[in-house]
Amino acid sequence: MINSREEVTRMIQATRIRKDIRWSQVAAALGLSKEWTTAACLGQMAMSKQQAMVVAEIFDLPEDAIAWLQAVPYKGSLPTAVPTDPLIYRWYEVVNVYGSTIKELINEEFGDGIMSAIDFSLDIEREADPKGDRVRVVLSGKFLPYKEY
Amino acid sequence: MINSREEVTRMIQATRIRKDIRWSQVAAALGLSKEWTTAACLGQMAMSKQQAMVVAEIFDLPEDAIAWLQAVPYKGSLPTAVPTDPLIYRWYEVVNVYGSTIKELINEEFGDGIMSAIDFSLDIEREADPKGDRVRVVLSGKFLPYKEY
Amino acid sequence: MINSREEVTRMIQATRIRKDIRWSQVAAALGLSKEWTTAACLGQMAMSKQQAMVVAEIFDLPEDAIAWLQAVPYKGSLPTAVPTDPLIYRWYEVVNVYGSTIKELINEEFGDGIMSAIDFSLDIEREADPKGDRVRVVLSGKFLPYKEY
């Protein structure tokens, strides 16, 4: 019996590595973006029954896993508060170095409020560049204003 | 005598609030993006002498501040490892929830390496949307591969 | 010259204590709830110019403070990640003990998503009870669903 969503995530990763499956293939099978698909497979999003069945098929998951993939997971994908992996740390560094800048500019443009991390999408793509290709990431989040009451 | 870059940052913020200066005005005066300009004014980037003089003029800074603005600062703009401000926390949350996804997708596309946070730019803008305007942020960083040796 | 919003908060607190001003009086003067008013005076919300002028009047604040009260503050009102004050700790304890319950029930009712802490209101009142009066707190936050993309 599967006891946690983390077990399902480990099964998915182990199969992905063994069978060399690409996230973009999984995304295509689901008809969704590779960003949402990957996050969902890594235990950060809840799937519909149909999505869970597709994913279970691709990754040879046991029957039980289909129910776990539909349950809302306890989110958080990193093992430490300050990430140790260099790729992920660079993102944390951006938040640390540019955090006050991001706050100032969003507040200057929109007033007091936040950029939603829920009504949110992420898009990662390659940007060809003669001086070395770049990673281009677009984050789009609804602005949510604080209100008086 | 000014003893640290933080003092200069506090002077800039106090004047900006008092005189209601917009970061985009400062950026226009420097002929640079509002993102770099704000980061530099908030003590995260080193300015050229000319830039420092423009900024000193705008914010009524004392003579000493011009030298400090040219010195390379000790970077890091947030008071705690996990940010408490909701706007900035949402970014930390994105790193936490989507961190493993970002890593998987960049590694899938580019192989082992990172997205540079140095050869990097940030662009924040309003995206009109009938269901509520969105904050659209574009991050662009050069991909830097790990190499064997 | 005032250098930070925290200075304004300290001034407000010192005057409030000295002159024994009640938050509900301030709220009445602003025509808003005592919850929003107190949060704003304690440096967690940005005020409009008119609100800032009313508050400055009540608390004998210097001219400069009016601009600071309108600036969007860096939020976070507690000195430590785990609060030491018993009253506030009880709330942290509720999050700790009931956190998984709250998540399960909101997710059971609404699906995957969050209860907004931005489009949010708080209402604190006395509930008379023969066995000892109770504090009754109503939190109301818009449900924000995660979406596929």
Added chain:
Amino acid sequence: MINSREEVTRMIQATRIRKDIRWSQVAAALGLSKEWTTAACLGQMAMSKQQAMVVAEIFDLPEDAIAWLQAVPYKGSLPTAVPTDPLIYRWYEVVNVYGSTIKELINEEFGDGIMSAIDFSLDIEREADPKGDRVRVVLSGKFLPYKEY
């Protein structure tokens, strides 16, 4: 042999996911609120023998589990001091942003003391709203005054 209450909690969760049981059904079977029921099933409350037997039946728990459900558990349902799950974090954020406000207003109304987290109840419900349904949460805790001695 079952070695800890956490094992029982994991069994309950695994069965709940597999058999798609709703907390409100469990609450109905116990004749208690869904809030207390969920907290108890998630290892935060001690049950009576009869309650434990009902729960064991619903979740196919082994004999041993009935004794564990009656033992007073070591409480605390979150894996980190600052929660990483966005839904639960929003609650932590409310404590962080509104903590000083909550303290001021309860103390203004009642004097020095706390709102009990023991003689306490929680009620979570959907509040229909044309602009998007809201989560409405009512917390009710007995006020406990500090006394001189």
Added chain:
Amino acid sequence: MINSREEVTRMIQATRIRKDIRWSQVAAALGLSKEWTTAACLGQMAMSKQQAMVVAEIFDLPEDAIAWLQAVPYKGSLPTAVPTDPLIYRWYEVVNVYGSTIKELINEEFGDGIMSAIDFSLDIEREADPKGDRVRVVLSGKFLPYKEY
């Protein structure tokens, strides 16, 4: 102008040291226990106006301090989560080594619930002993049971 209760505490401590005032004298002047009195003077309890005036007299406090002593303080008297002072650490050690024991025995005797730290009193006294005098401390707190709802 006094800006925080901590300032008042520092004034009290400085005068106490300089004038060699004993806490038991202050307690006698207030007609209360030395435990409550000391805690109140060290910024952990709110005083009545009359008490504050007595204390202000004893410690030569300025006018402003009388209002601060009546305000409910942000409690917490130690600079670090794990105390460094050996005397106070020993108490933390007792909580660490005997914590599970205390929980088991209180729960065995009373069922699920807590010993109140609010409806609580503390009594510290010397216990003569031929093998070396002992510190005898009596803690008395109301038992508060968790209830179903």
Added chain:
Amino acid sequence: MINSREEVTRMIQATRIRKDIRWSQVAAALGLSKEWTTAACLGQMAMSKQQAMVVAEIFDLPEDAIAWLQAVPYKGSLPTAVPTDPLIYRWYEVVNVYGSTIKELINEEFGDGIMSAIDFSLDIEREADPKGDRVRVVLSGKFLPYKEY
């Protein structure tokens, strides 16, 4: 083969829960206080061979456990530096809120030194009270003075 004292503690707890053994029964069998007995069974004290045999009998422990119960354990019974369980947290809160008071009063009475947590005893009992029974705890520790040398 048993690999750690923690394993023995888990076996004791599992049997205690399953067979509904009371700590006071174990204490009676050992002829010692329930406080020392519970602490010893929970892995905080070393037992004599005879005590270990009595305990092994009561809790159906394997042969190996008898040696482990006699070994001096690595003490510390709580999983986090700041305890999450509400009952134990209240004790931590007492140390936090009253810590400076306890230090002042012991030092005022005895001079510089500590209250021993080794030459120490703990006594927990029910105190009947018409307004609700109270938990009465007596701590007694030898005073140990710092000396010059």
Added chain:
Amino acid sequence: MINSREEVTRMIQATRIRKDIRWSQVAAALGLSKEWTTAACLGQMAMSKQQAMVVAEIFDLPEDAIAWLQAVPYKGSLPTAVPTDPLIYRWYEVVNVYGSTIKELINEEFGDGIMSAIDFSLDIEREADPKGDRVRVVLSGKFLPYKEY
């Protein structure tokens, strides 16, 4: 089935210890530096298929491991933020004591920017010295300047 790269690393270490394999032998078999080779075997670098097959042969790894060695690992080789092992701590100490010096001198020579930890190589060798041999370590990293935009 192998579930994580850490498992592969543990297998490699266990075989290396049992068969007394030297890292320099592995490096020679791969035709690469001992520094990169060791880091890769310890789970910090991704290998090519051919490299993975050589390593699998040397360390008797199961079939599955070959795929895991080619996957980009989650990097970070130390169990705590401040390392406890004395050899590794000395390096942390160098960063702590000389960190501000390193920053000043690199910034003085190159301007604002960093020394890459990605386009980076490490070389560790013995330096004979009559007063006791020395460890000589050469770090070489590309300088990456911050740019305006």
Added chain:
Amino acid sequence: MINSREEVTRMIQATRIRKDIRWSQVAAALGLSKEWTTAACLGQMAMSKQQAMVVAEIFDLPEDAIAWLQAVPYKGSLPTAVPTDPLIYRWYEVVNVYGSTIKELINEEFGDGIMSAIDFSLDIEREADPKGDRVRVVLSGKFLPYKEY
């Protein structure tokens, strides 16, 4: 009166920025390496009287500072355990990613022991490279073996 070495460090930095002094000039004046000189000026090393007088002259330090520069400082030049500045973080990252590698290779070559951080020198220089100049850093530390006794 100067109260700490940190004050002297701040004075040195403020003058260095204001007068645009280069560390290599200071090193030349002392006849020592720029690495040791910078570390000493930044409060990490004790100077001789003569060195202190040279430094005081260069940086216009008051009389008192000369004594402080000769006192052995409390070392540690970074404000947080995990550095936030990107340049210094890259060094921490090297320790994190390559830490186990460094340990393996030094132990393989020398046996159990450490590379001294005391009998240690550091040399930072520019390495011209057509693909972009590199920072080349040489660390040299005496190997100190653990011994039996």
Added chain:
Amino acid sequence: MINSREEVTRMIQATRIRKDIRWSQVAAALGLSKEWTTAACLGQMAMSKQQAMVVAEIFDLPEDAIAWLQAVPYKGSLPTAVPTDPLIYRWYEVVNVYGSTIKELINEEFGDGIMSAIDFSLDIEREADPKGDRVRVVLSGKFLPYKEY
């Protein structure tokens, strides 16, 4: 007016540096060991009135300081839980590496209990050695056994 013992410590350190006073001279003036004397001057021990007067004389302390030196201080002389200064860190390392050894051997010799850090003395001296002088430190603490009750 002096507000804390830390201020007195800073005054002592500043004068000691300025006038180049040696701790052994202070110890000789007090007729006590240099270890106790230094600890007392650095704010870790309470002095008698006469001792305080001698110390005040040596370090030109103001009148107020004499009372502060007699008050029992809040002990703890290091700014961080894990010390950053290499000399002090080596001691922390000894506790970390040899901690379990120290515990095993004291427990093997004495049974369950501790080595007192209160009824304790410290003696630091130079041990001439042809291979380089050594620091020889003798710690002597009374053994305090845990007792049954």
Added chain:
Amino acid sequence: MINSREEVTRMIQATRIRKDIRWSQVAAALGLSKEWTTAACLGQMAMSKQQAMVVAEIFDLPEDAIAWLQAVPYKGSLPTAVPTDPLIYRWYEVVNVYGSTIKELINEEFGDGIMSAIDFSLDIEREADPKGDRVRVVLSGKFLPYKEY
């Protein structure tokens, strides 16, 4: 197959407890001090092949363990940064309370440098005392001076 040195340490501890082996017996069999011997058995030192074989014999270790005992271990014997065990905590307390004293006195006697924790020995013995036996510990470490370069 043994996967880590910690496994070997656990086997040694389990056998030591079961067979009631004394560390001094092991030390005698090795012809070394009980301090080094215990540290080595607890996974803090690397053994020679011959030593490993003696230890394996005494503790009935499997073949594999002999190789692991010769490998240089990742050192650090305590589970938390601030130790919870009272005996080991007292040592941490000594570092905390006397840390600045130890630093001052070693630096006063020897100049800037450290006491080695590598070229180091530890000796723990019983010191008979009519007022209660004492633990006498001698630490001896080579003084290592910082040098200019």
